[in-house]
Amino acid sequence: DGGITQSPKYLFRKEGQNVTLSCEQNLNHDAMYWYRQDPGQGLRLIYYSQIVNDFQKGDIAEGYSVSREKKESFPLTVTSAQKNPTAFYLCASSIDLTGTSGRELAQYFGPGTRLTVL
Amino acid sequence: GEDVEQSLFLSVREGDSSVINCTYTDSSSTYLYWYKQEPGAGLQLLTYIFSNMDMKQDQRLTVLLNKKDKHLSLRIADTQTGDSAIYFCAGDLGASYSGAGSYQLTFGKGTKLSVIP
Numbered sequence: 001d002g003g004i005t006q007s008p009k010y011l012f013r014k015e016g017q018n019v020t021l022s023c024e025q026n027l028n029h030d031a032m033y034w035y036r037q038d039p040g041q042g043l044r045l046i047y048y049s050q051i052v053n054d055f056q057k058g059d060i061a062e063g064y065s066v067s068r069e070k071k072e073s074f075p076l077t078v079t080s081a082q083k084n085p086t087a088f089y090l091c092a093s094s095i096d097l098t099g100t101s102g103r104e105l106a107q108y109f110g111p112g113t114r115l116t117v118l
Numbered sequence: 119g120e121d122v123e124q125s126l127f128l129s130v131r132e133g134d135s136s137v138i139n140c141t142y143t144d145s146s147s148t149y150l151y152w153y154k155q156e157p158g159a160g161l162q163l164l165t166y167i168f169s170n171m172d173m174k175q176d177q178r179l180t181v182l183l184n185k186k187d188k189h190l191s192l193r194i195a196d197t198q199t200g201d202s203a204i205y206f207c208a209g210d211l212g213a214s215y216s217g218a219g220s221y222q223l224t225f226g227k228g229t230k231l232s233v234i235p
Contacts, residue, residue, distance in 0.1 A: 004160075042206070042227035043161075089229070090160055106151055107223055109160035116125070 002027045004110035006091050011115045013085070014080070021076045021113045023091035028096065032074035033107060036060060037088040043078075049074055078115060089113045122207060122228040131234050136194040138205035138229045143188065148207035151223065152192045155204045164205075171183075197216065197233050204228040 004025040004113040013019045034046040045058030049068040063082025068074055074093075077100065078085045121143045130136045142150075148169050153161040167174045167181045167190075174181045180193040190207055208223040 006160075040227065043225045045222070048222070092161075105149055106163050106166060107208075108163065109153075111160045112158070114158070 002032060004091060004108060004112035006089075006113050009111065011113055013117050015113065015117055016080045018077055018079050019115065021031055021078065021089055021115070023074045023076065024072055025091075025093045025108075025110075026072060026097075027073075027093055027108065028071075029093035029108075030071070032055060032068070034058075034064070034074070034076045035090045035092065036068065037090055037112075043090065044078040044110060046076065074099075085115055086117045087115060089115060091115075121166070122209060122224050122226040124207060124229045126207075126227065127183075127230050127232070129234060130197050130234045132197060132199060135196045136201065136231055136233075137207050137209075138192045138194075138231065139186055140190040140192075140209075140226055142224075144209075149210050150181075150190050151194065153208060153209045153225075154204040155206065155228070157203075157231055161206060169171075183218055197231075199233045199235055202233045204230050204232055210230075 007022045013021060031050050035043040036046055037043050044060050046064050047058055047066040049055035049057055052068055052071050053099055055066050057097050062091040063079055064075045091110040092110045094107045122140060123209045124140050128138060149166050151166045152164045154164050155161045165176050165179050165181055167183050172183055178195045182191045194201055206225050206228045210223055
C-alpha cells in the first residue's frame, strides 16, 4: 500500500536539545511539506521541497531545518532555537503539476508526530 | 495572500445533516478541498471541487461552491458519530504556485464537528 509514514508518533525532548522527525513516502510524489498544528490555529507551513536537494522556507521556518537527499524522505529537525516547539507536526506530499485532476494535485498527509518539550 | 475562514464549532444530532461553511478572499483558486482530521491523526482528503463546478456529490457528501460570494460548503447527510472530527477547507492559489513540482494550499483553521447521539 502506498502512503506516508511519520515516526515516532510521540516524541519528548528536553529543552536545549535538537530532535529530528522522520517522514517517508512511497507515493512517488515530487513535492513534500512540513506543517505545524497548534490548537485553534490550523496548519502553518514550515518548509517545503519541490525536488531532491532543494527546499524552501514556509511561513514559520525559524528554528527548524530540513534536508531532501532522497525523493522518498524529508526529515525535519527541530532545533534548540525554536522557542515553543511543543506541537503536532504533519508531513504531506503531492504529485507534480502534470496531474490532471484535483485529487492528483491534492496534498496527502502522514499520521503526524506529537512533540512535547519537557 | 488568501484568507480562508471557517466557523470553529458545529454540533448536530445523529441522523441530521451537517453543513460546514468556508469563505475565502481570493477567487483565483482552481481547486478547493475538504479534509477530515480525527483526534490525534493526520488529515484525510475527503473530496474536492474544481472551480468551474457549482456542486459535487460523493455518497453522503455534497460540496457547494458559490464563486460569486466566495463561499464553499460541505454537507454531510445522515451524520453519524463517526463523522465527529475537525474539517478543514483548503484552496490552491495561482499566487502560491511556486513552480513545477510544488503546489501550496491555504488551509482554514478547521471546524470541529460534534455529533450528539
